[in-house]
Amino acid sequence: MAVLFTDTDPAVSSNFCARIKPSDDVDSRFLSYVFDAAYGQGLTQAAIKQTTGIQNLDTGAFFASRWAFPAKEEQRRIADFLDAENAKLLHLERHSSRLTELLEERKSALISGCYTFTGADEVQVIPLRRVVKRWIDYRGATPEKTASGIPLVTAKNIRDGRIDYEASREYIAEDAYKNWMRRGLPETEDVVLTTEAPLGQVAFISDTSVALAQRVIVLRVHRDICSPEWVYWYLRSPQGQAELGLRATGSTALGIKADRLRGVPIPLPTLMESHRRLRSLSTQVTQIEGLHKNLVRQRALVAERRQALIAAAVTGQFDVTTASGRNVTEGVTA
Secondary structure (H helix, E strand, O other): OOOOOOOOOOOOOOOOOOOOOOOOOOOHHHHHHHHHHHHHOOOOHHHEEEEOOEEEEOHHHHHHOOOOOOOHHHHHHHHHHHHHHHHHHHHHHHHHHHHHHHHHHHHHHHHHHHOOOOOOOOEEEEEHHHOEEEEEEOOOOOOOOEOOOEEEEOHHHEEOOEEOOOOOOOEEOHHHHHHHHHHOOOOOOOEEEEEEOOEEEEEEOOOOOOEEOOOEEEEEEOOOOOOHHHHHHHHHOHHHHHHHHHOOEOOOOOEOOHHHHHOOEEEEEOHHHHHHHHHHHHHHHHHHHHHHHHHHHHHHHHHHHHHHHHHHHHOOOOOOOOOOOOOOOOOOOO
């Protein structure tokens, strides 16, 4: 990735950054776009070396390669064009990101409303230990990991209400699974909660062929008292998160002890009322998440357009002096 600094930009760089000052016949903005295009098209791969799992650019090999540049005046015209087009794309990205923030705020308000009651509501508040029939605690446990086998779910994998297997790919051996999971095997619709670093991330178990470890606790709910969904959404709600925070301890990383977790209060209306509220919440959250996915897809398309535009402009696939910025990448390769 290339970052362009002006003379007035204060910056302190690490030893992982190479400071480049272009020669007099090269426009610095154009050079920055060239590097972006080279990285985006994989042209830097030959100069990348792998060191202890980290990719490093061999600057000697990279800068030994030969590059062809147009005249400096043409470089400036291309850079001016790309600056203008990038400004438009950046505006789209910022607008899309703001819409995503508003959707998250709306979802949080809906979840909060699901657990907000008036004096006329028939609701009791009881400690979490009365609605959880089994606690399976895998905090502090770290198994021997293997290159393949049964997926291992830790606190790193639990985010945004689900288990994200892409966040951390770790495994334990199949022949070690039964012994490792002797504290208890997961069941469908068990609720999993992270108890530290980070505290309060919640997910459902949908695939039971997983192993659990490190800062994760499983809550198996008394279904005759309330549904697992009620506990899941409560722990994700602003009210539930606040209750977890009140009982957390720690100076650098907040965590919650088992006895304090069991004492977290949870509002409990009738089963019929809780089901009604959850149906309404599920419908609205599904709509919000659909819009959120569309916005994520939109930002990905904007990023693809930026990369294609930069690559096409710096390689001369169209004349920037006559391009309007609309559909200028049609017929060119990304």
